[in-house]
Each structure stands twice: as structure tokens, then as C-alpha cells.
Amino acid sequence: MNTTSILAKSLPASGAGITGRTNRRRRSFAKSKWPVLVLFLPPALLLFTVLVILPMGEAAWYSFYNWNGYGLPTQWVGWRNYQLVLRNSAFIQALINNGLIILVSLALQIPLALWLATMVTTRIRGALFFRLIFFLPYVLADVAAGMIWRFVYDGDFGLAAGIAHFFGFEAPFLLADRDTAMYAILAVVVWKYFGFHMMLFIAGLQAIDKSVLEAADIDGASGWQKFRLVTLPLLGSTVRLSVFFAVVGSLHLFDMIMPLTGGGPSNATQTIVTFLYNFGVTRMQIGFGSAVGVILFVICVTLAFSYKRIFMRHD
């Protein structure tokens, strides 16, 4: 869930194509547009093609080879890498973990963010300050956040240890225990990103015509009714956007896992990307790793498009 995912806001716009507005553009100036196109488009186009699209295509190509990255790929293995990936229990675990992260984002993080957003958009002193505080974790680098929480969870020196000792029982090693590590990570994910979703919701709440809420007051809605019957439906597109970020972001989760657990203990906290790194990059299994990349890509694109089709149609 890195910052780049913000862009997805524009996803809804992506398919929109040319609207009536552009139709107004005069055609009598057709002559003068070519110099602009020829000068303005190529830099972006070239960079994007060479460093984004081609590597993606090459990943698809490599994924059919057994290759350790030395020299050129020569050993064609067909679909074997894909079979290996899908049979790998750590990969299955990674898929489950990604699912879990999505679930927690949807069921916990977004409601929490929404709840906080409604609180910090009320007329109370210090609301702006609270917003800043809540947003703070989001601007910290994932690596730093992961490191900080590694310390918090540390059974010897960390805060978890401190609390446990205070209550007189033995310090748990949350990150070292297969049963708890993933939950510990989920907590960090929520901690790190709820502020971002909260900001989205604040922006969404501010975009709601204040007089509509006043109309609800006049109509006699209680605070909760106003929220449920007016605010929430009007936040629809923001909620969908937020969900979209949560989903795409969770699929991209990597930077934070590395300092926390690196995917361990015994692969209990792998995500797709850490799996790719641990099993593809560090082991120099380029073919295998590329297969993971291709699978991730397919998942992202499928989710993005079906989500867009199902939920963002009206935006």
C-alpha cells in the first residue's frame, strides 16, 4: 500500500474516454497539434514503455524458463514454474495472508477510519491536531514503521515486553510465533494506513453539501440516522475508492513486512511480494520469481477491473 496507489482514484475516470467537452475542440486547428504531440508525448511514452511495460512482458517470458539470472535464459520449462508456485505451501500461505489483510482492511480499518473521520470533522477544538496525529503514521516510510513495531513487539526490549512484565507474566514473542505473527502484522497495517483512509473520508465528508445535512436536521434525523441514511450513502464513492486502495495496497505489501518478520516465522507472514522476493530474488530463481510476478499482476488486474465494473460503474 504505497503512495502510488493513490492514483487509483483516477481509475474510475480511466474508461471514461472523451467526453462531450472535448468534442468542442475546434478541428480547424488540426495542423498545429502535431508539433505538440511529437514533442510532449515521447518522453513519458518511452520511459514508461522501456521500464514498465517491457519488463512486465519480459517477466512473462522469463516465467517459462528455469534461470538463475546468470547469462541468458536457455532452459525452457513450460508451465512448470507456475505449477511450482501454485503448489508451494508458502505461496498459498501468502495468498491467505493477502486475503486476511484485505479482510481486516475492509472490516476493521475502513470502519475505524470512517468513525474517526466523522469525529475529527466535528466542531471541536483540536480536531485538526488529531487529524495530523492520525495521519502521521502514513507519511512514515514503511521500513521505518516496520522497524518501530519490531521494537514494540520485541519480547526482550520492546513495549510488549514492558507491558507483560508490568503485569507480571512472561513476555510473548508475537512476531516469532506462527499463531500470532500475522495478527501482529495486521495491527501494524491498520496502524499505518487508517490515517490515510481517514483523510479520504474527511475529503469525502467535506464534499457533502452541508445544506443536505442541515436538511436532514430539519427533517428530524438524529445523529445516527443522519449518518446512516444521508452521510453514508453520499460517501458511497469515497468508500468504494477507499476499498479499492485497501485491496490494491494490501496486494503490494512488502516494505513493512521485511523489517518486521521478513515473511517468517516459517513463512507464516509471507505476502505475495515478500514471497516473490524471498523465493525469487534472493534465491535468484528468475523464472520462478517472474511467474509469481505474473500471477500477482493477473490478480491485481482482475481485481481492479472486476471491482471497477461492479462497484465503480456509477462514479
Added chain:
Amino acid sequence: MTDIAAPPIDAATEQTGGRRLSVGTRTYLYVCLIVVAALVIVPLVSTALGGFKTLSDLRGNPFGLPSEWQWSNYGDIITSQRYWLQMGNSLLIAALTVFLTLTFAAMAAFCFAHIRFFGSDYLLNYFLTGLMFPAATAILPLYIRIRDLGLLDTYWGVVLPQVAFGLGMSIILFRNYFRGLPVELFDAAFVDGCGYFGFFWHVTLPLSRPIVATVGIISFVGSWNSYILPLILLNSESRYPWPLGIMVYKGEFSTEWHLVLAFITLTILPTIIVFFLAQKHIIAGLTAGAVKS
């Protein structure tokens, strides 16, 4: 005259109008907010304080104030070359990334926003695919490509992929903004004798400061915090940006949490300071256009 960036109405900033909240509601709000704020703040503060402790102090007393302030933990790092080197590297990489992203994306977005040409839809969607997947999915081929370009272990080797992966979003943000400029401005400029270049230079760019700030901040934050690309593409520690540096440091001083905490604190400190100084722009930037579309 269309107001280009009318600030949204924000109850929290105008403390005056409307009906006042009841005492009960207020108490409820403050209790909830303070609890959550504590959850956010405590890890950060203990990290900073931990940097002032000795290891045994840390062990016995992770929360509280240091029993003896170990200024040298911080002092040694501050005076070390590696700290400043990493910060400098991060800054340089981020600055180059921001500059190129802004230039390339604004130019491309201008074409998409204002010029009708065959295939513009397809081309835009082509860039949009860049939003779908993270650099991680193609990291291995990307590595090989950068190697073939001879850019491995150079600043450009990190900057160019970061720009490339940021283009999709930046172009969309720019394009949406450009299209939001009043059409009449375009007409007026034409009547005044502008061509496309003139319009881009004299009208679009000067009016786009908010979106330039937004895209600039997004790409800066992304670059400043990025880990995986430098991890794969840089070799020399002398070129490491700080997220890599912090991991190396952790590797070296793995059990000396007090030093690690001091190092973490010092590396995130600039981020926090800048955040509080520029919070208005950062928040506006990161949530830009999120609700409007």
C-alpha cells in the same frame, strides 16, 4: 471566472457557526480521540526515547524516561558521515524523481487533456495499466534492463524506474486537473492568439500550481520512502538512501536496540518535521482529487 481550487467547507476549521455540541458528546469524542492518538504516538515516542537509553535501561524500562540520558547515542550518529550521506542520497534521488515526473507527466497529460488525436484513449489506458501493479511484479526483468542500460548502482538507475512507475498516476492527476480548467480560458487564449505551446506555457502551467504541488509531493514521498527499488538496483553503500541504510544499520547493530532506535528516530525525524511544516500541502496532495471525479 471559475474558482479553480475553492477550498471545501470544513467544520473543523471554522470553529464558530452552527449549534454547539453537548458536553456528553464532547467528552465521548475526546476520550475516543485521545485513546487512538495514544496508540499512534506511544510507539513513536518510545522509539525516540529508547534512543536515549542504555540497552539495560531499555530492557527494564521500555516506556519511561531514560534513567540517564545517553546523548552520545544520537550524537555519534549525527556526527557520522553515513547518516548525512544517506539523507543526501535520498534527497538527491527524490529531487531528480520529482523533477522528471513533473516534466514528463505534465507534458503528456496536456496532450491527453487538450488535444484530440487518434488513439488518445488507448494511449491513456496504456499508461493506466501502470497503476495496476507495483514495481515488485517486474522487479527481476527491470533489474536486468537497468543493468543492460548500464545504470546499475547509479542514481539514475533508481530515478528512472521510479519516474516510470509514477507516470501513470501523475498523468491521470494532471489530466483531470487540466480538463477541469475552464474551457473558456482555452477559447480566450485562442482569440488572444495563443497556440497549443503558448497555452501550455502561458496559461496551463501557471494555473497548475496546486496540482504540481500535489504530484510533486506524492512522487517525493514515494521516492523518499521507497525501499525495494534501491534495494535491488543499488550496490554501493555510498549511494544508499536511508531506508536501505536503516536496514544495513539494523543488520550491523541488530541486538543493540538503543542504537537502532536512535538511528530510526534520526532518519524519520526529517520526515516528521517536514510533515508538520507542510502538512496542509501534503494532506491536500495525498488526498488530492480523491473525492472529486
Added chain:
Amino acid sequence: AAESVITWMYVEAQPNVIDVWRGIAEQFEKDHPGVKIEMKFLENQAFKAKIPTLLQSSEAPSMFYTWGGGVLKAQAQTGMLRDVTGALDADGGAWRNTINAAAVDALTFDDNVWAAPFRTGVVAFYYNKELFQKAGVDASTIKTWGNFTDAVKKLKAAGITPIAGGGGDKWPLHFYWSYLAMRQAGHQGFVDAKAGKGDGFASEPFVKAGEYLAELGKLEPFQNGYLGATWNDALAAFGDGRAAIILSFENTPGTQAVNSTSGKGLPVENIGRFPFPALDGAPGVVTDNFGGINGWTITKNAPPETEEFLKYFSSPDVQRKLARDAKILPVAKGASDAVSDPLLKVAAEAIANETWHQNFLDQDLGPNVGAVVNDMSVAIVSGQQSPADAAQQIQDAFSLENP
């Protein structure tokens, strides 16, 4: 004058050792004007991840650390390395003759020597004498695996954490599986498995080894949170006296001190050593050693002075200095007499008398199979995988790489 620059990439993190190295390098620079040696540190994990890509770039170091084995073989096959055979054999084998043959053999494939030997190592149990005494365990009586598990039980009963383990890094636990497999399968068993005879690594002795390991795991002998602990954490646990035993390298007395909370660790007198015990009714013997054989690999475009430097580095005098100050087990013939440290001496003797030296499996079997061995070792100890499944997975990975 044009300077030759030798870039030297290493993973060593102990400052005192690096100081010794730097001293050696500076001496070499002094003796060879026009040569400059640049030392580059890379953290262990990063190093392993980077080397393949580094090798193929113009940024490749002149020489870098190697653990030998399959990794070195793969690197050699890229053609990016320069073999040192010629240099070793020049002047009638002047260099080769100064070095233990076992060390050279470990770095040889296809009749070429792909790295200059630097040191050997041997993994053994180190223990905290004080804690053993407290629990009433006598280390000298631990001859078999049964004795060992009894000792573990006793320690546990005395409220002492028996073993420090670094499950987060995984490879520290692969020592257990490797030693158990060596003891259970014996030298021949290993040779057969590598040759793909029978079920290979899925054959009965390897499963049996896993079962022993699983039993140990069930005793919960490791410190709290060992699955997330790094190797440094494990050393710290041992050095702080929080755990009684550690299965570790020959340099443990030094590293436990560096990693301990106080920075001093256990006093050397308080540390004992015993070899990995034998298994009843199995062909492996206690003198079969498991441990690294490290060398320095030279890359294709390294300056010619690199060989010169490495020859100097492995010359008996320098090796003695390293043995004394950096506490390594030297590869130069006769240099082990410089080993002064009593515990290191024991290790040196063990090497001198060894019947078989097995390199680390995560290096020997190549990065990929090695990673699987590491994964499986952790999985067995923590009860994630049955020993049979684990053995099968290792074999699957092995046969994929060696069709």
C-alpha cells in the same frame, strides 16, 4: 601512475576482525605501490541477494567472500569468475603447496580452483559451564544424541533455557538437520544422495534425521521467540547467559561477546565445547565435521594484483596473524599453531583429525536447494512439516536443479 584498485567485498561484521584485515591490506598496499584496496561491507542477506546481479555488472568487486559449494559452481558457470588454478600452480605450485589440500578441494570444480582458500570452520556445541553445573549436567558425558536430549531435559527441569536458536535467519537451525543427517547417513549416504541414488535426500536416513530433530523440537528447548530471532539474537541469548547451549561456529567465544547485551558476554573460561554427538547404530562418526570452507572469489575483470594479494592473504605468516588476532581457523599448512585461544585450539584439532568435512548445505547444494533445507529445518523443529514431507521437498528441489 595508473593505480590498480582491488575492491574487496565481505560480510564480516566484527570490527576487530575488519581491523586486522585492514592492517593486512595496508601492509600489502605499502609493499605494492600503485595498488589500492577498497573494502566494501555488505550485510549477509543483502550480499547473498546481490552477488548474482553484481557479478554481471560493471560494479562487480574484484574479489568477494564465498562459502564454496553449489553457489560457487553456479557463479563459475557464468564465466564471470577467474579461476585461480594457474596462480596456485605457478612456480611449481608455490602457492598451492602452502595450503591444506582439503581446503583447496572444497573450492574445486571441473578440475579448476574457483576461489582462493581463506579459512575453514567447524560447527560444534558451545555451552555455559555455570548453567550446566547448576542443572547438574556433565558435558563430558554427552556422547550420543540420547545423552544430549537428556541434558536438554535436565536443563529445562532446572528452569534453564537449554538452547539458543536463531529461527528467524533459518540457517542456524539447518545445522541441526545437517549434522543429524550426516550422523545418520554417513559420508557414503551423502555421496549417494547427491548422486541421486535411490530416493536421494528423501531416503530413509534423511527422514530419520528429521525425526530426531522433530523430537528435539517437541522438547521446546529454544529460548522464547526463537522463531523470530536472528542469529545475533541467538548469540546474545547465549552470551547473556539466557540459554545454556548454542550450536555454532568456531568463533563463538568472540561473537557471543560482541552480541551480548553488556558487550562482554560470557568469560571464555565459562564456555565449554563438545562435538555434535553420534547417533546409535548409524554410520556417521563424531569426527565427521560440518563447517564452512571459505575463500575469496576473483572476478573476471579484477586487476592482476588481486591474485597477488590473495596469495599474500593466505601465506602462512598472514594466516598466523589472522589465527591469532582474528581468531580464525587458518588454511595455511602449519599456521594452526598460532591459534592460542583454547576453545579455538580444540576446533583446530578437530579439523586436523577429521574424517570428513561437509560444507554448509545451504551453500553446498546451491542457493535454491539450500534455502529449502533451511526452510525445512525450521519447519521440522517447529512442527510445521513431518520429517518425511520435509525430506521429500528437499529431494524435489534437488532433483529439479540436478536433473
Added chain:
Amino acid sequence: MASVELRNVRKAYGSLEVIHGVSLSIEDGQFIALVGPSGCGKSTLLRMIAGLEEITAGDVVIDHAVVNDLTPRERNIAMVFQSYALYPHMTVAENMGFNLRLSGAPKPVIAERVNEAARMLDLMPLLDRKPAQLSGGQRQRVAMGRAIVRNPAVFLFDEPLSNLDAKLRVQMRSEIKTLHQKVGTTSIYVTHDQIEAMTLADRIVVLNQGRMEQEGTPMELYKKPANLFVAAFIGSPAMNILDGTVDGEGGEPAARLSDGTAIRIAADRKVKRGQAIKVGLRPEHLSPGVGGTVLAGQTLLVEPTGAQTHVVFDLAGQPVVAIVDGEYPARYGARFEANIPAEQVHVFDRESGVAL
């Protein structure tokens, strides 16, 4: 239906007072218009009555009960917003029935009341549409429908027509008037358009900078503006205001303009000779040849509108608007002569602006 009373109501935002004590009493069933220039506090006052804005001081009384601390719902008022504030996610029917739904009315009752209101406002064919699918005028009607469905004690309107175009505005104005004639609910109507106020309201309250300037029936305000502000605000085109001094004795006072022109004023005005005054002349009272003072000047601008033509001519160096018949042969640059009877001349004290 209910009476509404404001008792010395004040509103301050922080230290800035924007309503400085307004007292007003509105009888049951009356239609009151609040007019005034932008920013004078009309909306604020209305929102205080609605319960959307806290009252800093004074009392709002609805149906003889002080309602200062009641919520909008408890006050039983309905409000039509300038932006209509329809719920975008609900259909027209849902919008209109929302209030009843909240108060727990059974479905059939809601449907019936909504239908009734929809029939009254000609909204029947639109009941299933969303607001986004409606034209401006239709939205406006839905907003009114939402207000009447609940049968409130008081209707509040905050510039409900200002988002409509001129033609539609005139039409909706009639509809509001007709509606009020039908349902007879007490109504308070905020607008800055004096024509709207005059045509709609039983009584008009003119606000200026948070103070009440005058209150009365439309014709009272038109004929007897209490001060310069009201005089200039009411009437379209606006009254011409000229500086002058009182001249002429006793029974025949006159205002002398800067160029010496004397304009006779009614004898009953309380003016003193030499007093500095402002003279107010309504354009519609300046017609050629009807007796009274003759005023003449060069024609500066001729604006035909069909039945009538607006002529701007120069009087004592100032442009003065007169309305003449459409047939009148006005011509740019020609000399224009108009007459005004003394009793149509308004005079105000120049300092205080009070009508004399």
C-alpha cells in the same frame, strides 16, 4: 401553523456580532419576506429560527413557546434551501417522505401524503426520479414538496428561487404564492430580490447590516420608505437620489440641486430651510408632461423595453433614470423633459438618511 416571534435576537460569531437585536412578530398564517443586501444577516436570522444556528442572545418564540434550545425537529419547521439540498441518493418520493419515515409514520400514510403533495405541485410523473435527473425548476418544486408533506408549523425559505433563470423565477414565484394561498402556513421568505419580496409577501422586513431598517406591507415600503436605504432598495429601477438643500418658504418648500434647479416638495415634509437633504425621485414618477416640477437635461441613454422606455438623462451633472411610454420618441443626445408632482418627491436628511 403557528405564530413566530423574535425577541431582541442577537448573533455573534466569536467577537463579531452580525445580528444586532432584531425583534419581530409574525402572525399565524402570514407570509413575511426578509430582504436586504448580501451579507446583511438574512440567512443567519432564518437559520436561528430554524434551529440550525445557535442564538447568542434573545428569544425565538414559536407558537408562544420559547424554542431556543429545541432541535429543528422539535420546532416543527420546514425549510427550503437555496441549493434545494435534496438528498441526491433518494428518489423524489423518498426525498419528500424522508421526514415522515424518520418520525416512524407507516408506509401507506407516507405514500398518501407524498402523493397528495406531489399532485399539488404537479410532481406525480417525477416521483421515481433522482434529483440529478430533474431540471432546476423541478428540483425547486421537490424542495417545496418536501416541506409541505410534513405539514409544519412554519415554512422557511432561503432564497429558493435565486438559482433559477429569469423566466422560471417568475413562474415559480407565482407557484409559491398560489401554494401559500392554498395551505396558508406561516412563511418566512428570505430573498435579496425586492421584486420577489414585494410580489410575494404580506409584510416585508428590510434588514441592513444586522439591523431592521423597516417593516411593513409592500406598498408601505414603496410609498413611505423610512430612510434612504429602504428607498433605494425597494423599487425597480432604483430610485434616483440627488443631493440638495431646502429652499423656498413655508407652504411651498423646494429642494435646490447643485445646478440651481428647484424641485417642489410636499408642504407636509418636516424640512427646515437650508437643511442639507437628499432628494429621491422614482423613475416611474418622472414622466413628461403631467404637471409638477419640470426637470430637463440631455438624454444620455435610451433603453426601450417594449411598452416602456427607460431614459437616462443628465440632471445637475448626475444621470437620472426616467420611465416613459414605449411610444415616446426619446433620442440619444436630445433634450429630455420630465415632470414630477411634489407629493411624489421623497426627501431624506442628508446626515441620518431618515425620511422627512
Added chain:
Amino acid sequence: MASVELRNVRKAYGSLEVIHGVSLSIEDGQFIALVGPSGCGKSTLLRMIAGLEEITAGDVVIDHAVVNDLTPRERNIAMVFQSYALYPHMTVAENMGFNLRLSGAPKPVIAERVNEAARMLDLMPLLDRKPAQLSGGQRQRVAMGRAIVRNPAVFLFDEPLSNLDAKLRVQMRSEIKTLHQKVGTTSIYVTHDQIEAMTLADRIVVLNQGRMEQEGTPMELYKKPANLFVAAFIGSPAMNILDGTVDGEGGEPAARLSDGTAIRIAADRKVKRGQAIKVGLRPEHLSPGVGGTVLAGQTLLVEPTGAQTHVVFDLAGQPVVAIVDGEYPARYGARFEANIPAEQVHVFDRESGVAL
């Protein structure tokens, strides 16, 4: 300054034709207004003249040269937009001088021309402000200033006043008129407000659905509307239109309404007995007691506006608006009687809508 001619100009968006052949010739220095309901194609026509929109067929001729393929700048036209389209990042002076700057005029020349225009429009104190710091009226003046600075051959205005409030609109209207009187540049002015068109223009062109309905001076259109559409469009409040049939013989024709009321019509109208017609009665011609036919009905609505009162009364089952003097004692529900002289009664063929 230049003449402008449209020769059978057409515009199609794809297969949809929105301008169906308009021909028009505008003399040098004339002020022409294009009026018509929303969507009738006024803006499209104007933009074709400006060169902002391609011409599908026909020719636009400026100063006797066909300019179809020239850019706006080459046509030397200036345009004032509805939204003003000021450059928000430039000061007033920069806005006004932008065109000159682009054409490479030297700085002192620009400054001089800008100052001159600013003086003319009273913008001198505002030259250093940004548009955001200006009021609506001031922005409007800057937009005009930008147009005059360059001394164009033709001024084009696209509803330049529709974003202003009523008061300001009246004021700016005068300013535009005054400006035209000063500079005398040929001007084409688009509006949907017929009052604006009538007060401003020398000649008015009424457009409807992409076709020209009528063209002439304001008074021509008001007095002799060529058809029902123009009749209903020009005049405010709008003409009352009633169905009727021709009755009465030869010299004394009359229109009989559905309830039997007969309205005398002028003898020179080309009507046949029994012909189905529409009768048009302007509200301002319906006054009590001036002779002509007497029309009576129940008062439905009384809207006082000060000098005049609009009375809506029932005639043959339809509401009819009459304008009476402000003093007239109109009362809701009472009987209202108005007279209309035969020559003020407009008659149109019911089928074709053509004036008879």
C-alpha cells in the same frame, strides 16, 4: 471596425445539424443582438464567427473577405465570454495586455493601450489586482477591457451579463451601451434575456432551433412580431396567448374565445371568418377603462411591484396577466375588468403561428 456577413451558414455536429442556414448582414458599427431560448444555437453561431468552431457550410465574411479558414487572431475579433475567462494568474493589466504581448508589441505600447482602456472603463485603480480580488462587475469590465485594448474589427459578446445579479446587470448594461456609443465598433451580442437585447441593440435577430425567426429593430419586433414565437419571446411579462376563432364581418372582425367572449381586432388584419387563430394580448395593454373590448374575470393573483401591479385574472379558463397602476385596488378573488383597444390585439394563424 468592419462589416460582418453570414452567407447561409450551417453547422452540424456529426449528423446533427444545429444551425440550419443562417444569412445575415451586419453593417459597420452596428450593434446586433442574437436572442433565443437556451440551446437554439446562439453560442454556436457566435463561435463560428469568432473562428472557435468550424463552419460546416456557408461563408463567414468579415470586411468583405471570406474568413472561414482564418484563426480568431487573424480575423481580428475580440470576444467577451459569459464566464469572462480572465486568466486567473495574471493581473488585470496583464490580462488586458496579453494579446498585445503575444503579438510582440513593445512594452511601452502595451502599457499605454492598457492604460487608455482602463481609463475608459474606470479600471485604473484595479490594474494590479488579480481577477480573484475583483467583484463580478469589475471582472466583467476587465473582460471588456481585454477586448477593447486590441482594437478589434468586431466585438463578440456571449451572454456577458448572465453571471451578474439583477442590479449589477442593469448597471453593466448601461456601461456596454455607453462604451459602444464611444468606440463604435461593430458588435454582436448573444443573450437569452430579451430586455437586454431590446435595450442594447440596434437590431435584434431572434433565433429558434437553429433558424432565424425574425430580424429587425427592437420596436419592430415588439410591435410587429412576425410570428407567435417572437411575440411570446419579446416583451416582459410575456404576451398572453389565447385560442380563438375569427368572428364578425368585414370592417369589424373579432376573435371569439372558447367561453364566447369576443375581442375586437383591427380591421386590417388578414383574417377569414371561422379561421382558427391565436390571440395575443400584451399585459401592458390590458388596463382598466381605456376603451376597446372589455375583458373580465376573477382575480387569481395580485403581485404589487411598486409603481405597477401585475394582476392575474381568469379569462376563458386561462390565467391572463394584466399590468395595472400600483394604485389600483386589486384584490385576490375580486372581479377584474380590463380593456384592450382593437389595434393592440395581435392575431396569429393557429397552425403556422404566422402573424396575420
